[in-house]
Each structure stands twice: as C-alpha cells, then as structure tokens.
Amino acid sequence: MNTRIEIANLQKRYGRKVVIQDMDLILESGKVYGLLGPNGQGKTTLIKCIAGLLTPEKGQILINGEMRETRHKGMISMLADKDLFYKWMTVQDTINFYDTFFEDFDRADSEELIRFMELVPQEKVEKLSKGMKARLKLVLVLSRKAKIYLLDEPLSGIDPVSREKIVETILDRIREDAIMVISSHMVHAIESLLDEVILLSNGKIIAKEEAEVIRSEKGISIDDFYLEVFRHA
Amino acid sequence: MLNLMNFEWKKSWKVFMLGITSILLVYTYLALQGTDNLYRGELGAGIAMALLVMLITVGSVALLFHSISFLSVDVKEKGYLLFSTPNSAWKMLGAKLTVVFLRFFIWGVMVAAIFFHMMSWLKVVELQGILLHNVPQIVFLILISALASLFFTMTIYFLISITATFLASWRNPVLFVILAYFGLTYVVDWVAVKLGELATWPVTFQWNMPIINQMNGFSVSGNMNAITFTAQGLSFNIVPALFYLVIGVGYFMAAGYLLDRKLNI
Amino acid sequence: MKFDNNRPIYLQIISEIHKDLASGRLVTGQKLPSVRQLAIDYKVNPNTIQRTFRELEGMGMTFTKRGMGTFITEDAEMIEEIKISVVEGYVNAYIESMKALNLSNEEIVEIVQKRLGGVA
CATH class of the missing domain: 1.10.287 (Helix Hairpins)
Known part of the structure; x- marks a missing residue:
C-alpha cells in the first residue's frame, strides 16, 4: 500500500544544457517533501521527469520498484505552473474531465472543495483571476486520491487569502500511503507542511534534511536555512 | 476510448458546425435563386456561387489544417492535461484520428450532396443520370479522399511526435514539420509509384452509364497514386494503396511509441 | 496557531500540551484528539503530531489504548x-x-x- 519513488543517476538535458546531473533521490511514503531552490535550478524539470512529461537521458525512476511508465500516471497527480485548461472549458468541464480520465478522482470531495474555494461551476475558466485559477488547479489535483502528489509552485503569485485556503487544503490531504512533493519559493508559507526539505542548485541536491532536525540542530527556520544555503551556493 | 473521442469532438465542434451551416445556408440561397438567374448571370446568383466555392475550398483547407492542431496544441501548450492521464498514446491518437476522419467524411458527404443536388436543379440531366447510377463509386471516392486527408494528418502527427520527443529542444518545430513533410512524402510517393508499376492488383468499379461519354481519362496524383479514371470506369490499384496503409499504420505505431516512452514536453 | 519556525514545532506543541495540563484544560486520563484532528487544529503536518505523540509517550506523559486512542497519563x-x-x-x-x-x-x-x- 505504501508508495516509494527511487531516482538513480538521473540526467536531464535541454539541448546542450544539462539541467539535472546524476541525481539520486529516494522519496518515502507518508512524507511531504519541500523542493526548494531558485528559479531554473531543476525543480520543475525533476517534477516533470517523475510525472512522465519529460524523458531523462540517463538514469531511471522507479515507482514502487517498477520502471516508470504510462499507467503510473494514474497514481500521479500533478499541479503545474502552466495552465491546464482549454479556452472553452468551464469549471464544471474541468471537473468532468478529471472525473472521466482519473479513476481515483473523488467527485464528492471535489464539489466540497469547489464550495470551500468559492468557485462557480458554470464560470468559464479563462475568465478566472490568477488566484481563482490556482484554487481550481488545486481542487482538481487534490480531489484525486493519488499516491504521488507533485505540486509545482502551488502558491506562486497567489493572494494571501487563496494561499491560506490552499495550504489548509493540502494539509488536510496528507496521507500515510502517499508522497507529496511541493516546490516553492514561498518557503515561509509552507513551512508547517514539510517533513523534509530538498535544496536544488544547478540540478544537484545540495541539501536534504528533515525540517525538524534543521530547527533543532541549527535553531533556524527552513526559510532562513534556505537563505543560508543559497547565499553561499 | 469513447471518453477521449467525446473530449476531442468537443474541442471545436462549434466552429465545424458553423462551417457546415454557413455553407448550407449559402447553397440554399443559391438554389432559391434558381437556374434562370444563374444562367443569366444575375449578380446575386453569381456572388452566392462564388461564395459557395470559396467557402468550400477554404473550409476544406481549414479542416485539413485544423486536424493538425488536434495534436500540435496538446503537444505545445496543453500537454500537461492530456499527457498526464494514464491513457496510452495510441488511444489518444486513435481518438483524435477517429474524430478527424469523421469530420472529413461528414464534410465530404456534404460537398458531394451539394454537388449532387445542384446538378438536379441545374437540369444537367446527363450528369445527373450518371451520378445517380454511380452512388457506390461516389461514396468510394469520398471515402478515399477522407482517407487521403487522414493519411496527411497521420504523417503530420508522426512528425509532430518527433518534435515532442527527440527534437524537443529544437527551436523551430514548425519548420521541421513542413520540410520533413515534403521530404518524407516525396520518398513515400516515389516508392508507392514504383510498387504500383511492379505489381498491379486492380479493383475496378465500372461506371454505370447509359451512354459512354467522351470523358478523357485522367489519373489522380498525389497521396493516393492508386486511382485511374477511364471512360470505362474507375480502376483502383490496391498495391500502392496497401503500401500507403502500411506506412500510415507505421506512422501511427511510431508516433504512439514516441509519445508514450520518449515524451519531452 | 502561529509557531516559531526557528524551533522544532513538535517541541512547541508539547509545550502547549504542558500548558493545557497546567491550566487544567487537559486532565489526567483524558483522551487526546486524534493525530488528524490535532494536525488540522494546529495547522501542521500530521507527521509532526505523530512525532509529538511519540515523544509524549516516551516521556511517559501519555499512553495508547489499542483501538481507542491516546490518553494523558493517570499518574497524578x-x-x-x-x-x-x-x-x-x-x-x-x-x-x-x-x-x-x-x-x-x-x-x-x-x-x-x-x-x-x-x-x-
């Protein structure tokens, strides 16, 4: 029942530029990982590799011991920075899409979340503000009872009220048999969510530590830890 | 699979229906104008005729290029949506192609029906007679042109899938697709013609005509180098056609494999 | 409630529980809310609550009754x-x-x- 992701010797290039170099990483069930680092350091790339939207040049990604393939997508729920919707879709259309194509989608849960996030089902997606779009994306991603949640910058550019609702919703859905990976700049906003933090710099993991250990051994917040690491990186 | 097809259909069905409706409306206006106005060169009739021809031509080209967007948009912008579902790439491509084929076919039937109907009120009796007696042949021709359009689409899909996988870091995927299309088609057509010369396995549809007209024999060239029109009938060489079928299936399998295993979007 | 992110959160939660014991809001033998509920109440990761519970149990401040939950010790x-x-x-x-x-x-x-x- 528990989920496990094993990444070994991962390398990902864009043309000549190597974005992820020789990365080894193990992600364990029931944990919330914070993937932190400045822009362009490989956070999104790593997430997309796990999700199967990118194919690495070298290395492998194992999900529960199996080579990553198409059917694993049914276990992975990803929130991307890019907008996911077609112009003609309403909020309801997006829900129907997820309901149709993902077996683990919980329709009742989504309806409750839609209400909580104050979204209107008939509203056209393109008319939503940035904050409302972010809320919708989160509703869709978290209404799935997936085994792996990949949230790429779920709070980026979001107003404080939306942020709070989003954090609360994420918190409520942390499960023992699932893995959550959240990449964010807004370290402060997600501090209380994180079990472990992984700091990426130039496609390499320069730090991987339990949040509470950082706090007890260094007496600083994850936010400050981030600053400390990247000031010298 | 049905879900995917439904999803693909919903993508631009309104524009599609708009195209069909507007053409039918223009044609109705033209038909109401009557043959007298048409033969007398009345402006209204003339404009309607021109508009009809333009709409059909532009519509056909638009339909062809729109079928491409079914995949290109997903690969370029909306990939996160479709490609994050646990559907195999073959299923997704299959759904797109089915919808594309359906639309081509409907369009073809509409154009043929308009032509058909026009011949009747234009009182071109002989041609009308010919058409009425050759419905299976006409349906066959519609089918062939729909399949030809499908083959075109599939070729482009194959090339698009290359740009979404191996050549994902190339900055000008459109240029690649255009150039590669002409190169690839040239080679494939050449092989098809050669095969057609080497082996013939003709299926002939005889024209069902009361009078044998002085119809000049002409052959259809292009994607389907397999059809020859003669005064006696329609000769269809299956050998090159089979070759195109194999190539088409090959494109499909390859595109599916690439999008499933080597995706880079 | 707002925690100081510069110190381990689980220790701060233990502090809160100590305070509740001191004020009488929590009494001997009282059943603690579930891990899930506390996570929602404190707005923290459930794993942090788990860690808290483990610590409390290790210190002897709480005990677990199989299938019934976690309880404050009866040790007055x-x-x-x-x-x-x-x-x-x-x-x-x-x-x-x-x-x-x-x-x-x-x-x-x-x-x-x-x-x-x-x-x-």
Missing part, C-alpha cells in the same frame, strides 16, 4: 510535576528579564504585589 504525581515546571518556567523567565533591567529582589516583589493589588 507526574501531572503535578509538569504543572510546577510550567509555572516555574514562566517565573524564572520573568525574574531573569527583571534582573536584566537591574531590579533588586525587593523591587521585584514590590512590583508584583502592587500588580496583584496587595500592599507594598
């Missing part, structure tokens, strides 16, 4: 000790801060008595 003496340590903690902190302002013992007592409405 331990609870008393906790109450005392919570109070002492505050008192010591106060005295230290007063000393840092260079007040003498007499001055400190005077101020406190005044504050409590007594006679200097």
